[in-house]
Amino acid sequence: xxxxxxxxxxxxxxxxxxxxxxxxxxxxxxxxxxxxxxxxxxxxxxxxxxxxxxxxxxxxxxxxxxxxxxxxxxxxxxxxxxxxxxxxxxxxxxxxxxxxxxxxxxxxxxxxxxxxxxxxxxxxxxxxxxxxxxxxxxxxxxxxxxxxxxxxxxxxxxxxxxxxxxxxxxxxxxxxxxxxxxxxxxxxxxxxxxxxxxxxxxxxxxxxxxxxxxxxxxxxxxxxxxxxxxxxxxxxxxxxxxxxxxxxxxxxxxxxxxxxxxxxxxxxxxxxxxxxxxxxxxxxxxxxxxxxxxxxxxxxxxxxxxxxxxxxxxxxxxxxxxxxxxxxxxxxxxxxxxxxxxxxxxxxxxxxxxxxxxxxxxxxxxxxxxxxxxxxxxxxxxxxxxxxxxxxxxxxxxxxxxxxxxxxxxxxxxxxxxxxx
Amino acid sequence: xxxxxxxxxxxxxxxxxxxxxxxxxxxxxxxxxxxxxxxxxxxxxxxxxxxxxxxxxxxxxxxxxxxxxxxxxxxxxxxxxxxxxxxxxxxxxxxxxxxxxxxxxxxxxxxxxxxxxxxxxxxxxxxxxxxxxxxxxxxxxxxxxxxxxxxxxxxxxxxxxxxxxxxxxxxxxxxxxxxxxxxxxxxxxxxxxxxxxxxxxxxxxxxxxxxxxxxxxxxxxxxxxxxxxxxxxxxxxxxxxxxxxxxxxxxxxxxxxxxxxxxxxxxxxxxxxxxxxxxxxxxxxxxxxxxxxxxxxxxxxxxxxxxxxxxxxxxxxxxxxxxxxxxxxxxxxxxxxxxxxxxxxxxxxxxxxxxxxxxxxxxxxxxxxxxxxxxxxxxxxxxxxxxxxxxxxxxxxxxxxxxxxxxxxxxxxxxxxxxxxxxxxxxxxxxxxxxxxxxxxxxxxxxxxxxxxxxxxxxxxxxxxxxxxxxxxxxxxxxxxxxxxxxxxxxxxxxxxxxxxxxxxxxxxxxxxxxxxxxxxxxxxxxxxxxxxx
Numbered sequence: 001x002x003x004x005x006x007x008x009x010x011x012x013x014x015x016x017x018x019x020x021x022x023x024x025x026x027x028x029x030x031x032x033x034x035x036x037x038x039x040x041x042x043x044x045x046x047x048x049x050x051x052x053x054x055x056x057x058x059x060x061x062x063x064x065x066x067x068x069x070x071x072x073x074x075x076x077x078x079x080x081x082x083x084x085x086x087x088x089x090x091x092x093x094x095x096x097x098x099x100x101x102x103x104x105x106x107x108x109x110x111x112x113x114x115x116x117x118x119x120x121x122x123x124x125x126x127x128x129x130x131x132x133x134x135x136x137x138x139x140x141x142x143x144x145x146x147x148x149x150x151x152x153x154x155x156x157x158x159x160x161x162x163x164x165x166x167x168x169x170x171x172x173x174x175x176x177x178x179x180x181x182x183x184x185x186x187x188x189x190x191x192x193x194x195x196x197x198x199x200x201x202x203x204x205x206x207x208x209x210x211x212x213x214x215x216x217x218x219x220x221x222x223x224x225x226x227x228x229x230x231x232x233x234x235x236x237x238x239x240x241x242x243x244x245x246x247x248x249x250x251x252x253x254x255x256x257x258x259x260x261x262x263x264x265x266x267x268x269x270x271x272x273x274x275x276x277x278x279x280x281x282x283x284x285x286x287x288x289x290x291x292x293x294x295x296x297x298x299x300x301x302x303x304x305x306x307x308x309x310x311x312x313x314x315x316x317x318x319x320x321x322x323x324x325x326x327x328x329x330x331x332x333x334x335x336x337x338x339x340x341x342x343x344x345x346x347x348x349x350x351x352x353x354x355x356x357x358x359x360x361x362x363x364x365x366x367x368x369x370x371x372x373x374x375x376x377x378x379x380x381x382x383x384x385x386x387x388x389x390x391x392x393x394x395x396x397x398x399x400x401x402x403x404x405x406x407x408x409x410x411x412x413x414x415x416x417x418x419x420x421x
Numbered sequence: 422x423x424x425x426x427x428x429x430x431x432x433x434x435x436x437x438x439x440x441x442x443x444x445x446x447x448x449x450x451x452x453x454x455x456x457x458x459x460x461x462x463x464x465x466x467x468x469x470x471x472x473x474x475x476x477x478x479x480x481x482x483x484x485x486x487x488x489x490x491x492x493x494x495x496x497x498x499x500x501x502x503x504x505x506x507x508x509x510x511x512x513x514x515x516x517x518x519x520x521x522x523x524x525x526x527x528x529x530x531x532x533x534x535x536x537x538x539x540x541x542x543x544x545x546x547x548x549x550x551x552x553x554x555x556x557x558x559x560x561x562x563x564x565x566x567x568x569x570x571x572x573x574x575x576x577x578x579x580x581x582x583x584x585x586x587x588x589x590x591x592x593x594x595x596x597x598x599x600x601x602x603x604x605x606x607x608x609x610x611x612x613x614x615x616x617x618x619x620x621x622x623x624x625x626x627x628x629x630x631x632x633x634x635x636x637x638x639x640x641x642x643x644x645x646x647x648x649x650x651x652x653x654x655x656x657x658x659x660x661x662x663x664x665x666x667x668x669x670x671x672x673x674x675x676x677x678x679x680x681x682x683x684x685x686x687x688x689x690x691x692x693x694x695x696x697x698x699x700x701x702x703x704x705x706x707x708x709x710x711x712x713x714x715x716x717x718x719x720x721x722x723x724x725x726x727x728x729x730x731x732x733x734x735x736x737x738x739x740x741x742x743x744x745x746x747x748x749x750x751x752x753x754x755x756x757x758x759x760x761x762x763x764x765x766x767x768x769x770x771x772x773x774x775x776x777x778x779x780x781x782x783x784x785x786x787x788x789x790x791x792x793x794x795x796x797x798x799x800x801x802x803x804x805x806x807x808x809x810x811x812x813x814x815x816x817x818x819x820x821x822x823x824x825x826x827x828x829x830x831x832x833x834x835x836x837x838x839x840x841x842x843x844x845x846x847x848x849x850x851x852x853x854x855x856x857x858x859x860x861x862x863x864x865x866x867x868x869x870x871x872x873x874x875x876x877x878x879x880x881x882x883x884x885x886x887x888x889x890x891x892x893x894x895x896x897x898x899x900x901x902x903x904x905x906x907x908x909x910x911x912x913x914x915x916x917x918x919x920x921x922x923x924x925x926x927x928x929x930x931x932x933x934x935x936x937x938x939x940x941x942x943x944x945x946x947x948x949x950x951x952x953x954x955x
Contacts, residue, residue: 201903
């Protein structure tokens, strides 16, 4: 099953690509018009951060230093026939000017030791041999500070802050911590968050970071979560727990939410046609596969439909009007639906979205959670604990919004065991 | 229990202390080789009590538990030609809510930088591009030194979440995913770049697993044009072929592509950002990130109309079911407009913002059109050490021919920063209201919350403390009313016997009071934490 790795193939493609990429790029017509009568500062980096994409205030961390120093690097374009002869850099808004600025072709470099907590403001001028200076507006007016903290500890703290904002249902506060270039539809996520706070009225959430890794301005953080919430639908308390990952991106001095993977903990009530997660295919699922591939004796399989007015009972393989005690699952196309509902007239009645996976992938249910409703997503598979304490797994094969119908295939274990294979 | 606590605590902290002492003092020790050890150990013991008829609703693990998190970093601190760092994180806990294992290695990594490039062994964040590779990897990464502005990176390893899954069967583990990837990246003047990525992944099922196994070949191409502060344009394309081996169903293979382009521009008073993305139905990325079967675009514009006043004009849209294989196609269009007034009425700290956003979704079925219209008003100001904010949002959520909801969200917050001699005080108060009126059923669901607290630093030498109180009320039509009362107290003492160490204590009392008494439950948590630093 494993993909065969051909190192030679990789090497050849790499070398060919490298060779193909050799042509020199020059600033082209697509650069917005600046006169060529004076030198121009084109790009400025501080600690590896590109100032043109930076917020008005941002923070730099231990990882931004090189050998304990902060490096300011700027690229400029001289005016025609007049090379740059002098460069000046100030990190205190022009009050004092640094002496150790190195000029090298079309770039300048300054290296200095930053002080923690101090606010810096960059000013920069380049002067050519004709005595002409660049436009002061070339360098963005931004302030930056340095923290001896590692980006990793800041990312952990910002994850806890996200969870806290979610728990106190602070929609605007949470939205302010979504990165500008969020992977996925940002407005979908905002609507899904509003939907979460409509569905769950009181939220208690605890997150425990497990693995935080940094690459450039991004952090990948894996953590364990525990959540309980009071459902606005019936006033019952729902619990969910598990592990998931977020991608965070450094912006404006903190790490902001840039991407999520299944299982979703923020925006979990997103509609079926939306996908605020934008993740890859999960390696591990909340449902472990522990036995052989063949179905255990007694496991029932089949296909079925549910509609707004007709739920399904796995034990009798029949449809009936949706009500506790009559059906195990139903669907609600109202509100921001469709939602799958697990009906509870007894002690149980839970449903867990396992994400995009095939029904045949599930051998046993190891974690069911305590949710009684879940967004319906075409192709996704769901674990169900019926109100009589029996397990079922269902995969949606079609959602017909016009006819308010969901079609699915399922397997049902009447013995009460969570194992199917 | 006691043995476990002592074991976790002493092994980790003494190891830290000994290594630290060795690094500082011993001749010929780590310090002699220019190595520096830093680290942190956080040992926590806590007691969770849950009472009441509805105690099963709590997710807390009952009783006395402990958790110990140890982080160590050993790195070369000298002026050598090669820098290196060795990092290790470990967790010990008997609380399954915190970790599935009692003792687990969370991270181990070794990085070495030299003139030849950088090599990483163990945990690292493989981050080529969004579509190709964007995942934590356990394995090996080599990035060569730039030659003629070209940099080559090669990665081999596994996309594993936990180390213990490498030598024993994990709780949720169903696959081993091998990763082999290479990237060639050329960087040019003015932040221009071209990159080519090649990523192979292959899944191998764990013993007895029936999970879908993917075998993926992905080629990606990323680029950025030469840019300055006025204009930048970048993009990425990726093509993926994935074979899916299904244990109890027919195998399948999928080929698809994903493309995106984004631009940011500034011209005079106008600032704009735009993005377009198209991900085909059959594009699968196993270790990247993409939403399949979606075409979407967005444009954000900000125009300075007068001193301190910006007009905001944004719009986004998407459609799914690109190849028509799905049952429904959904087209969504979401325009947004508003004004932001900074330093309003000549008051430097006063900021006002008003926005209106519509969201319209049309399903191919035709009967499920949804329209959401929301208006937001925000105000923030500062009076000396006191910051205040007021937000109001009205939402009209309608599904054509079915139901309509009117939702009002109101939030008010105050926070301050005061210094009284050596004491720093940070009080805050927050109040919000969320009322959801269902016009069709003529019912209301309402939630109100008051949240206030005070953090005080240096209230005595080395001592800081905080207290917060949250009280919320929820009423829903035909259901229980719920009142939640939360007290949270914490104090932190920087111990005099070891600089950098601190002792923390916390108490939390969380009461959920339902109108149906059998649902009531109360959580009381006591916690003591000792944090030691190296």
